[in-house]
Amino acid sequence: KAGVTQTPRYLIKTRGQQVTLSCSPISGHRSVSWYQQTPGQGLQFLFEYFSETQRNKGNFPGRFSGRQFSNSRSEMNVSTLELGDSALYLCASYDPGRQETQYFGPGTRLLVL
Amino acid sequence: GEDVEQSLFLSVREGDSSVINCTYTDSSSTYLYWYKQEPGAGLQLLTYIFSNMDMKQDQRLTVLLNKKDKHLSLRIADTQTGDSAIYFCAESHGAGKSTFGDGTTLTVKP
Numbered sequence: 001k002a003g004v005t006q007t008p009r010y011l012i013k014t015r016g017q018q019v020t021l022s023c024s025p026i027s028g029h030r031s032v033s034w035y036q037q038t039p040g041q042g043l044q045f046l047f048e049y050f051s052e053t054q055r056n057k058g059n060f061p062g063r064f065s066g067r068q069f070s071n072s073r074s075e076m077n078v079s080t081l082e083l084g085d086s087a088l089y090l091c092a093s094y095d096p097g098r099q100e101t102q103y104f105g106p107g108t109r110l111l112v113l
Numbered sequence: 114g115e116d117v118e119q120s121l122f123l124s125v126r127e128g129d130s131s132v133i134n135c136t137y138t139d140s141s142s143t144y145l146y147w148y149k150q151e152p153g154a155g156l157q158l159l160t161y162i163f164s165n166m167d168m169k170q171d172q173r174l175t176v177l178l179n180k181k182d183k184h185l186s187l188r189i190a191d192t193q194t195g196d197s198a199i200y201f202c203a204e205s206h207g208a209g210k211s212t213f214g215d216g217t218t219l220t221v222k223p
Contacts, residue, residue, distance in 0.1 A: 033209040042216070043201070048209030056208040090155055100144050100205050104156040
C-alpha cells in the first residue's frame with residue numbers, strides 16, 4: 001500500500017496570506033489527523049477528521065481549519081498567516097476499525113516571511 | 114493532564130545497546146508508541162505496545178511498559194550509525210489524538 005502523502009512538501013508565504021495543505025491517507029484509512037511541529041513547542045495536535053466530521057480539536061486559534069472529503073483526503077487551511085506559523089505540518093492516518101496506530105506522512109514545511 | 118516526558122539526548126557507541134526512557138500521565142491510554150524521525154523527514158512508526166502488555170520485542174527493538182509508574186522504555190540492541198535520529202514517545206488518547214514527548218536525540222558514534 002502507498003503511504004500517507006502530503007502536498008506540497010515545501011511552501012513559502014508572507015504574513016497575512018493564507019495557505020492550504022493537502023493530505024492523502026493510506027488506502028482504507030478513514031481517520032486523518034494534523035499536527036504542527038516546531039522547535040519551540042514540539043509536536044502539537046491540531047485536529048482530527050473521521051468520515052468528513054471533525055471529531056477532535058487541539059488548542060489552536062480559529063485561523064487553523066480543516067476539512068475531509070468523501071474519499072478521506074483532507075486539507076488544512078491557515079488564514080492570516082503569522083511568522084509563528086512557520087513549522088512542519090504533519091498529517092497522520094489510521095483505520096479506526098482495526099487498531100489505533102497512526103502512520104505519518106513526510107510533512108509540509110511552511111515558512112512564513 | 115496530558116504530558117509525556119523524555120530525556121533530550123543520548124550518545125552511545127556503535128554495537129552497544131541504547132535505552133530511551135519516557136514517562137506519561139494519561140493512565141487511560143490504550144496504545145503507546147515509539148516513532149523515529151530523521152532530518153527533514155516525517156515520523157516513522159517503529160513499534161507500539163498495547164496498555165495490557167508489559168513487554169514487546171520486535172527484532173532489535175524491545176519495549177518495556179510499567180503501568181504502575183507510567184514508564185515506557187525502548188531498547189535498541191546492537192545500535193548502528195543508521196539508528197542516529199530523534200526518537201519520540203507518544204501516548205494515544207483516542208479519536209486520532211496522540212500526545213508526544215519532546216524527542217530524544219540519539220547519537221551513535223563509530
